[in-house]
Amino acid sequence: MTILGNDDWWRDAVVYQVYPRSFADADGDGTGDLQGVRSRLPYLKALGVDAIWLSPFYTSPLADGGYDVADYRDVDPRFGSLGDFDQMIGDAHGLGIRVIVDLVPNHSSDAHPRFQAALAAGPGSPERDWYMFGEGLGESGELPPNDWESIFGGPAWTRLPDGQWYLHLFAPEQPDLNWENPEVRAEFRDILTFWLDRGVDGFRVDVAHGMIKAEGLPSVGRSSDEDGRQAEMLGDELVPYFDQDGVHDIYREWRPILDSYPGGRIGVAEAWVATPERLARYIGTEELHQAFNFDFMMADFHAKSFRTVIDRSLAEAELVGAPTTWVLSNHDKWRHVTRYGDGETGLRRARAATLLMLALPGSAYLYNGEELGLPEVLDLPDELREDPAFLRTGESRDGCRVPLPWGGTVTEGFRFGPTGAARPWLPQPASWELLTADAQEDAPDSTLNLYRTALRIRREHPALGGGQVKWLDSPEDVLVIAREPGLVVVVNISDSPVTPAEFGLTGEPLVSSGPLGADGSIPADTALWLAV
Known part of the structure; x- marks a missing residue:
């Protein structure tokens, strides 16, 4: 197993997010997989990235794109096997590319054996103590234990036939784990070592501000907003199910594990919190290395908006004592070409924003396909959308998850898979023919070559990175x-x-x-x- 040097690599790294299901399909079934990722590592090396971040590839029913994990120590057969993972990470390290994997600790899949055991064991059992079960309110327990609502819309509680309710801050297929249970904490410490032993260079921690809920599970005390949601992931106030002080005890348990491995293994928090001071608590020598800075992604394409966000982000970075992170697109938001106006205007602005981002101090996170200038796909048929939020709120993240176009024409699935492969799991627009990686390869002014040039200069120029x-x-x-x-x-x-x-x-x-x-x-x- 190759261990790459430089423990501080993450401070100015360019990290490329791979959404495995939509990146590249090696076996021809229409779904991206780990061997597909492996086959495109030379492309990522030529692009000039320092690391890849893999969205979940674990065993999962895919009720929420893999963020509903049924087995944290295995690869879903649709994505390959542990052997495929080992080959992929070995090749990546051989090319000097580090590998970060997603960790989803706030909730599991309802298909996880622990949750299935909890359902079978019944109220009051040790098995149920792995999750957040509770008695309902009302004369016969017909009301949820409190007024909490799902991030995806609707109630955050589902009632079982035996009368108890279980908590799911996301989809009902994603029951929240009970982090007050020492067995849960021990389980995740073991999950960390399992993947660190396989050579991963770090973890992106999903919903890093979750896990711990306020004692007594108090109600929020307000009703849904006009979108049918009580609180977004990004909020300006503290709610009883996010950013509780006890979550920091978890990261203080994890940090010594990360530090015990060579090569600079890191933790990156997806933490949506109310203030910079609260974000600072996640970062440091005793907890995680970085926290995502989403303000830049959410800024308007306007000079004042960008400058305000940059100044605030750099001040926050100084406060936390770690370089900030910059991101323009990811698997949860519309691609920035579309957010900035779509069409030629959107692409022109997206390219300008990319050069701005890559010139800032700290690390940058790219989302697969942004280097091709891909827009959001807004006209997917409703029956093909899989985002669990879609049926509840009408909002869909599927449009930024459409499989990448590598070459050829739409009738070939843009070579997402091998010749004769099944159609990609989501349809690609025919207009992407001019945006394929092959079409842009030898075009000096293409978006792909803009990214390559900017990343090369960023690596070489002493003013950039720090x-x-x-x-x-x-x-x-x-x-x-x-x-x-x-x-x-x-x-x-x-x-x-x-x-x-x-x-x-x-x-x-x-x-x-x-x-x-x-x-x-x-x-x-x-x-x-x-x-x-």
Whole structure:
């Protein structure tokens, strides 16, 4: 097993999120798999990423895209086997690419043997103590134990035939584990060592602010909002089921395990919390290494919005004592091409935002397919949508999970799988023919080659990755950032071209998100890295 050096690799890493079901299909069944990931590792090496983050590939009924885990120590047969995982991670390490895996500790699948045993054992049993079971309210227990509601919409409690209720902050197929039970904690410590022994370089912790619920499970005290949800994952106030103080005891148990392995094994929190001060508690030498910064992804394509988020994020990073993370798209949000306007406008803005992101200090997370400039697929037939939130709220994350186009035409499934393979599990739009990896390979101005160029410069230029951000004077709709030594980033979000000379800048253009004018001017919705 190859162990890569440099324990601080994560501080300025570019991490590529692989959604395995939609990345590449090696066996031809229409579903992406680990051998498909393995086959595309040279592509990721050429792209220039430092690590991949694999969304769940564990045994699962896929009620929520694999975030409903039935066996935390095995690979779902649709994705391959443990042997396939070992081959994949071995090849990745051989190419110098680290591998982070998703860990889903707040809840399991209702198909997990522990939950099935709890159902069979009945109320008051030790088996039920693995999960959050409770008695209902009302004359005959016909009301849920409290007013908590699911993130996916609807009540967070489901009643069983024996009269008890069980908690699921997400889908009913995702019962919440009881982290007050020492056996649950021991189980997950063992799960960590199982994957660390197989060579994984870290864990992205799903719902890292969950697990511990307020003592007594008090009601929130308010009803649903207009979308039928009591609280989003991202909230500005504390609720009794998220960000409870006791969750930090869990990470203080995990950190020594991570530190006991060589090569800089890390934990990254998906923690949606109310304040920077509360986020800081997840990070440090005793808990996790990083927490996702989602503010940048949620910023408007507007200079003031970007600058506000960047300043706040860097201040938070200083507060937590760890580099911030930057992300524009992931498996839970519309792709940023579409969020920024779709079509040519959306793509132009997405490319500019990417150059802005990759020039900032800290680590960057890319979502599979964004390097191709893929838009959100908005016209999927309702009957094919699988997002559990869709039936409850009408919202769907399926459009950012459509299988990637590698080459050829839509009738070939864009070579998502081998010749003669089954159709991809979600239909791809025919308009992606010009966006396939093969179509962009030799096009100098393609989005794929923009990413490759930017990532190469990021690796090589001493100003990028770490350091500080210094804002230079500019109009309110233009961002000008000095990155010492020797690099300035200009992002023109105005309606008219601007020239570097307007800001007292001269130098050599290193990379731009779109064509520059004949006079070196930067068009609207375009970013430039300038060597000064």
